[in-house]
Amino acid sequence: MTRTVARAIVDALKELDVRHVFGVVGDALNPLTDAIRTTDGIEWIGCRHEEAAAFAAGAQAQLSGRLGVCMGTVGPGSVHLLNGLYDAAKSHAPVLAVCGQVPLAELGTDYFQEVDNDQLFRDVAVYRATVTSPQQMPRMLESAVRAAVTQGGVAVLTVPGDLGEQEIEEDRSVRLAPDRPVTRPDDPALAEAARLVNAGSRTTLLVGRGAREAREEVLRLAELLAAPMVLTLKAKEGFEHDNPYQVGQTGLIGNPAASHALDGCDTLVMLGTDFPYRDWYPSGCKVVQIDTRAEHLGRRIPVDAPLAGDVGATLRALLPRLEATTDRSHLDDARSRFDSWTEDQHRLADPRHDRRWTGRLRALVDNRDHDVRPEALALAVDRHAADDAVFTSDTGMATVWLSRFVTLRGTRRLLGSYNLGSMANAMPQALGAQLWDPDRQVIAFCGDGGLSMLLGDLMTIKTYRLPVKLVLFDNRRLGMVKLEQEQAGLPEFGTELDNPDFAAVATALGLTGIRVTDPDALDDAVRQALEAPGPVLLDVLTNPREIAVPAKPTVGQGWGFAIAKVKETLASDRD
Incomplete structure (x- = not known):
């Protein structure tokens, strides 16, 4: 029994338990999409933009740990996939992109819409190849899937439009990609790491997403060493809840307690993290790092x-070599600072804050229009969201408020463009997440700049009746860029957004739209949005002047902000 190239690809995807393929239909993809149409158990999800398709596929890969799949047709359709695929690549998510191409005979002739996909995806893909003969299948597909799964990255397989309907002479099923091997360092390396840790007296752990499967071992390490645990943003998932050692995040979105825990340590143990911001690392301390990717060590x-290996397997071998720390002052100090900071933040997030005399004075400076404070919105969502909710967040201020006020308790999950830092990721990632688990609550923290960039895929959410809850921080600004400009002493420029009534737009598109302008109506609106059936867009007008103070504010940042405000005032007076 022979099969077409397209049928072989789709059969293999079904065998790999791929349930959804995201993309935009097009002529070069017609054999593939027709094969999907006639295959039970795998569904074509027609998006309005291929970038949204790639983000959605990457979201499913990150949540499930299995292969995510998207498709783009010849030329521009494939180009549109690129940003979402970069996000998957930098998140180490296994994603297969199947791209259409011009007819085989026209390759290399600068044909209409021809793009060299192998060159285009050279930087983003761990595997890329163009099928030029039916006899290459399904071996070439096997190679693509194996590379994506074992290396945790993007594979791009390009199929010319006239090749999909050709028959394969060799007829066999695709070989499933193996799981990644679990490794640990050798004994001499473990002995040296233990010697360094045992020689210290104030150890701090910096924990990343790569340690997520080793929660039990990481908590045992923290207890043994009386070590405060600083979390990267992606490590909130799995380590924030029920953890007496964690002290939140560091960096620009972090808090003073985490910064102090790092600066005050004599030994830093990094677990499954490639935290990129070098200015926030401590100096003058000994450093032990465990990571499955040897290229991450010391960069x-x-x-x-440096210990190259699985965090769980490495800690299981390392823990018996470590001595218990009896002095808990380093941990207790960090936790006390963290608890005080958290109480202060929640006080500011209380909707009644601006009615107290201190809040009224503050509002005269930074919230004269009495908009909803974004802190209050984030805390209200945290209060009403399900304990198994999946959160996504747009890059920028929406992520800041989520990191500070949403606790990933229970089995909550978190997705964002936390390595690439792309705009417009939260809504399409929520789309993919909701299809991954239709019965689970999915909440997207959207910025108005990000949402409007891929606004068309609200229609995808409506078409497939996905009950995604979109929480829009509508500050009429590119808020993070505004803050960056002001900290550098520059007046705000180019960041203001002329927004529509997004709730009315959502209603026109067939979603439930709710608009909030009154802080006193916030809590009821959040509860209503999260309890409502079907997709909801909650458009909350938030204060555009809100400032997120970093963990270690500098004098230079303060002066820059003051200078920027003077310049903005002068410009406003001239207007």
Whole structure:
């Protein structure tokens, strides 16, 4: 029994338990999409933009740990996939992109819409190839899938439009990609790491997403060493809840307690993290780093004991070699600072804050229009969201408020463009997440700049009746860029957005739209939005002047902000 190239690809995807393929239909993809149409158990999800399709596929890959799949047709359709695929690549998500191409005989002739996909995806893909003969299948597909799964990255397989309907002479099923091997360092490396840790007295752990499967071992390490645990944003998932050692995040979105825990340590143990911001690392301490990717070891900070291996397997071998720390003052100090900071933040997020005399004075300076404070919105969502909700967040201020006020308790999950830092990721990632688990609550923290960039895929959410809840921080600004400009002493420029009534737009598109302008109506509106059936867009007008103070504000940042405000006032007076 022979099969077409398209049928072989789709059969293999079904065998790999791929349930959804995201993309935009087009002529070069017609054999593939027709094969999907006639295959039970795998569904074509027609998006309005291929970038949204790639983000959605990457979201499913990150949530499930299995292969995500998207498709783009010849030329521009494939180009549109690129940004979402970069996000998947930098998140180490296994994603297969199947791209259409001009007819085989026209390759290399600068044919209409011809793009060299192998060159285009050279930087983003761990595997890329163009099928030029039916006899290459399904071996070439096997190679693509195996590379994506074992290396945790993007594979791009290009199929010319006239090749999909050709028959394969060799008829066999695709070989499933193997799981990644679990490795640990050798005994001499473990002994050296143990010697360094045992010689210290104030150890701090910096924990990343790569340690997520080793929660039990990481908590045992923190207890044994009386070590405060600083979390990267992606490590909130899995380590924030029920953890007496964690002290939140560091960096620009972090808090003073985490910064103090790092600066005050004599030994830093990095677990499954490639935290990129070198200015936030401590100096003058010994450093032990555990990571499955050997190329990550020592590239952010000099490392005294680099350990290449799985975090869980490595800690299970390392823990018996470590001595217990009896002095808990380093941990207790960090936790006390963190608890105080958290109480202060929640006080500011209380909707009644601006009615107290201190809040009224503050509002005269930074919230004269009495808009909803974004802190209050984030905390209200945290209060009413399900304990198994999946959160996504747009890059920028929406992520800041989520990081500070949403606790990933229970089995909550978190997705964002936290390595690439793209705009417009939250809504399409929520789309993919909701299809991954239709019965689970999915909440997207959207910025108005990000949402409007891929606004068309609200129609995809409506078409497939996905009950996604879109929480829009509508500050009429590119808020993070505004803050960056002001901290550098520059007046705000180019960041203001002429927004529509997004709730009315959502209603016109067939979603439930709710608009909030009164802080006193916030809590009821959030509860209503999260309890409503079907997709909801909650458009909340938030204060555009809100400032997120970094963990270690500098004098230079303060002066820059003051100078920027003077310049903005002068410009406003001239207007």
